[in-house]
Amino acid sequence: MSISSLLALRIGGWIAWEKLSGYRAKYISDVPQSAETMTPRWLTAVLCNGVPGAEVVSVKTTGGSDGTTARRAISLTYNAAGMAAGMPAKLFTKCTPHFRSRLQQAAITKPPCEVGFYNEIRQELVIEATDALFAAYEPRSGRTVMIFHDIAAKGVRFLDIFDYVTRDMAEQMVRTMAGYHGKMWRDPRLTNGHYPWLRSVLAYQRLLNDALPYEARSYVGMQRAHPHFPAELAARPNDVWRAHMRSVEICCDPTVPQTLIHWDVHIGNWYLTADGKMGLTDWNMNSGNWATDYSYAIVTALTPQDRAAWERDLLALYLEELKAKGVIDVPRFDDAWLAYRQQMFHALFYWTFPLGIGSLQPRMQLPEISLRNVERSGQAIVELDSMAAVGF
Structure with missing residues (x-):
């Protein structure tokens, strides 16, 4: 099974309507299709609520990029009350x-999860992480909008896999x-259904498998990843996939x-603040x-060298931090070490899949980023004997 033709027709129909009708969001209950179509009226409704007399006068986009979503920086001007x-x-x-x-986002129902996190959970967490000023999802059309402070303008540096992560940053x-x-x-x-948009990792992985199709494109990605994909794993691709699904179970x-x-905690979703703190985004x-x-x-x-040298100390630190957060049943180190070995496969396949995507799927990452992630996670699976850790 793959993305249904009915869903494709529905999403395509909405996009066509948005273009033909000149749709623009006006009210706080509306969801705009892009930063380029955001109007001062709508931005006033979502940002100035509770600030008497404040209005957005103008808006312009100032840069950005496209991937799984369209990311844009915008610059606003306000009236005197807003200023x-x-x-x-x-x-x-x-x-x-x-x-x-x-x-693709609608097929895997990702937007409700990120929107739900910012609207319902983020305020409970005392961590360095992005915080949305506004987040909304329109399920019929698939339109999604999230608005954040532009933390890059405050000296934050977003990282990627070519940045060196020091011991302090890792800690x-x-x-x-x-x-x-620990908090959750x-x-x-x-x-218990309190968050209707939240699903288990297993439920989400099965959804990915059906909708994309994840397994078939991952096998293609394994072939395209050669020679970065470890030979020990490339020789038994079906077993590696089954080991992945077993780890999710x-x-x-x-x-x-x-x-x-x-x-999705790869290093590209972490940032370094001006005062040296590590933060997390893209929830x-x-x-x-x-x-x-x-x-x-x-x-x-x-x-790989630092991971092998530091991984036991870092795991011990993680367990200590859980205890400090009030977790009563902190895993024993040996049990945690086994779990660490067992859960290496998600990283491998989350980066093998983008290498194997078809022509109709959006390019999610640059190939050189995917290859580096595949190489690191594959090497760890071999060195940690993760296949045996899940029974293969």
Whole structure:
């Protein structure tokens, strides 16, 4: 199964209507299709509510890029009341104006999860992370909008896999993950339907498998990743896929602690503040076991040499941080080490898949970034004997 033709027709129809009708969001209940079509009237409704007399006078886009969403920096001017109130002038937006990206986002129902996180959970977490000024999703059309402070204008530097992550930076990443994992550790709201948009890692992976199709394109990605894909794994691709699915099942085993999972903690979703703090963005929320985030972050952020040298100390720090956050049933180190080894596969396939995408799917990442992530995660799977850790 893949993305349904009915969904494609519906999303395509909405995009055509938006263009033909000249649709523009006007009210706070509306969702614009792009930063370029945001109007001062709509921005006034969503940003100036509660600031008497404040209005947005003009808006212009000042740069950006396209991937799974369209990311744009925008610059606003305000009337005298808005200026006197210190309303933010430099903002950053994420929208879904393009057919292929909007269709894929709608098929895997990612936007409600990120919007839900910012609207319902973010304020509970005491961590360095992006915070949305406004977030909304329109399910019929698939339009999504999120507005943030433009933290890059405040000296924040967004990282990528070609940046060297120091020991201090890695320890800060560990503390951040323990911060949101510990806060939501065994929280019943994660599994009792309190957040209707939240799903388990296993449910999400099965959705990806059906909608994209994830498994088939990952096999293509394995071939395209040669010679970066380890020969030991390339020789048994079906077993590696089954090991991946087994690791996801282990992640969602109800007998092990479940918590809030970011799910996409590669180094490209981390940033470094002007005062040297590591922060996290692009929240693609699920529920599951802590190790799926932890393993993914460590294996993709660090060079293989640093990962091998630091991984036991970093894991010990993570467990200490959980205890400091009030977690009562902190895993024993040996159990945590096994979980760390078991959860390496998500990182591997989350970067193998983009290499294998078809012509109708949006390009999510540059190939050189995907290849570096595949190389690091594949090497870790081999060195840590992760196949054996999940029974293969």
